[in-house]
Amino acid sequence: MQLRRLERKDLDVLVDWLDDAAFRRFIYGDDERLKRQMGSHILALLGGALSLPTAAAGHFVCDAGERGPVGLAGVFDLCWRNRSCTVSTYRSPACSPEDFYAGACNGILEYCFDELNLHRAAARVDARDEEAWRAYEQAGARRELVLRGHGLRDGQPADVYGYGVLRSEFDVVRSGRVQEAGV
Amino acid sequence: MITGEYAVIRSAEPDDAPALWQLYDPSRPRSFLLGPQREIMIPTADELREMLGRRDLVQGTFFAVENKQGLVCGCCVLRGAKFESEYAEMVVAFGEDNEYVTPLAEEVFQFLLHMAFIEKKLNKLQAHCLCTETAYRDFLIARGFESDGVQRDMVYTRGRYFDLESFTLFHAAGLTRLRNREVEDAASTA
Numbered sequence: 244m245q246l247r248r249l250e251r252k253d254l255d256v257l258v259d260w261l262d263d264a265a266f267r268r269f270i271y272g273d274d275e276r277l278k279r280q281m282g283s284h285i286l287a288l289l290g291g292a293l294s295l296p297t298a299a300a301g302h303f304v305c306d307a308g309e310r311g312p313v314g315l316a317g318v319f320d321l322c323w324r325n326r327s328c329t330v331s332t333y334r335s336p337a338c339s340p341e342d343f344y345a346g347a348c349n350g351i352l353e354y355c356f357d358e359l360n361l362h363r364a365a366a367r368v369d370a371r372d373e374e375a376w377r378a379y380e381q382a383g384a385r386r387e388l389v390l391r392g393h394g395l396r397d398g399q400p401a402d403v404y405g406y407g408v409l410r411s412e413f414d415v416v417r418s419g420r421v422q423e424a425g426v
Numbered sequence: 427m428i429t430g431e432y433a434v435i436r437s438a439e440p441d442d443a444p445a446l447w448q449l450y451d452p453s454r455p456r457s458f459l460l461g462p463q464r465e466i467m468i469p470t471a472d473e474l475r476e477m478l479g480r481r482d483l484v485q486g487t488f489f490a491v492e493n494k495q496g497l498v499c500g501c502c503v504l505r506g507a508k509f510e511s512e513y514a515e516m517v518v519a520f521g522e523d524n525e526y527v528t529p530l531a532e533e534v535f536q537f538l539l540h541m542a543f544i545e546k547k548l549n550k551l552q553a554h555c556l557c558t559e560t561a562y563r564d565f566l567i568a569r570g571f572e573s574d575g576v577q578r579d580m581v582y583t584r585g586r587y588f589d590l591e592s593f594t595l596f597h598a599a600g601l602t603r604l605r606n607r608e609v610e611d612a613a614s615t616a
Contacts, residue, residue, distance in 0.1 A: 320462070
């Protein structure tokens with residue numbers, strides 16, 4: 244899986260994903276009242292492409308080659324003083340969790356540490372989304388927070404896990420993976 | 427404005443800027459100073475005055491705390507209280523750490539509890555403290571807050587990283603504390 248910038252040709256796929264509540268949450272969190280502004284927001288995402296050195300957030304398309312876009316990965320709350328950010332992913336229903344999360348989570352963390360040169364990345368994951376939080380754990384992230392009843396999912400309070408990974412931890416896990424692959 | 431036995435709690439005004447600005451001390455890292463991206467924010471006195479003049483930002487969220495001598499000794503804040511998320515972040519900041527163990531601090535806490543759980547009907551209150559804020563942490567634990575965990579190396583300031591601990595107090599526990607307090611007050615009055 245490759246992470247790349249959003250392009251104009253991705254517009255149709257993004258519009259298709261608008262029907263998915265998980266996609267709307269990825270863009271707007273729990274605030275469903277902002278649905279009507281979503282079209283203009285998506286156009287802004289495409290038009291603005293990615294200018295992370297100056298912005299606090301940016302999005303990538305997770306591209307599975309011949310299958311095309313299978314999700315999005317985002318960097319939010321980028322703080323240069325703390326050298327930290329929050330990352331998040333959205334998986335299209337057409338892509339299986341096994342095919343998506345390992346590539347997307349590793350890809351966005353590699354971008355944070357290798358390209359942005361950050362010290363720390365954090366992620367908030369729905370506790371029910373086991374494939375997602377396991378992928379972060381396999382990438383070296385530690386579960387730092389258990390937020391009970393944090394926000395609503397389908398009208399019900401949902402638990403959220405807060406994960407955090409430091410660059411040194413990510414490097415250790417990555418070098419372990421490289422060694423395993425070499426063996 | 428709430429006039430209690432030990433404190434006067436009222437919406438902060440632009441004229442409170444000089445007194446409240448004393449709380450924005452860069453040599454003393456505190457969770458109170460963290461902005462939305464968990465970055466230490468130190469406004470100038472003028473910027474603080476301007477912010478306190480914005481009623482849309484301050485009304486119902488940012489309160490100055492006066493002691494009975496009429497001195498502004500701290501502030502309390504209810505950040506991000508939104509219907510859709512059903513929670514808000516509570517901040518109680520005093521100029522001196524020993525204020526956290528006074529009846530004045532308890533009065534401020536009761537005021538925030540009432541606002542969060544009775545007026546705004548929130549599901550829970552959150553609070554954060556840096557690893558160095560032991561007095562504030564003790565204040566939260568003593569009032570029923572439970573730790574959600576510690577975010578490592580969350581804030582960089584003064585040449586080092588600080589961990590940030592998160593706490594939660596749920597609606598039911600908060601209401602119980604409010605009722606217990608009412609019973610105690612009634613008993614002491616009788």
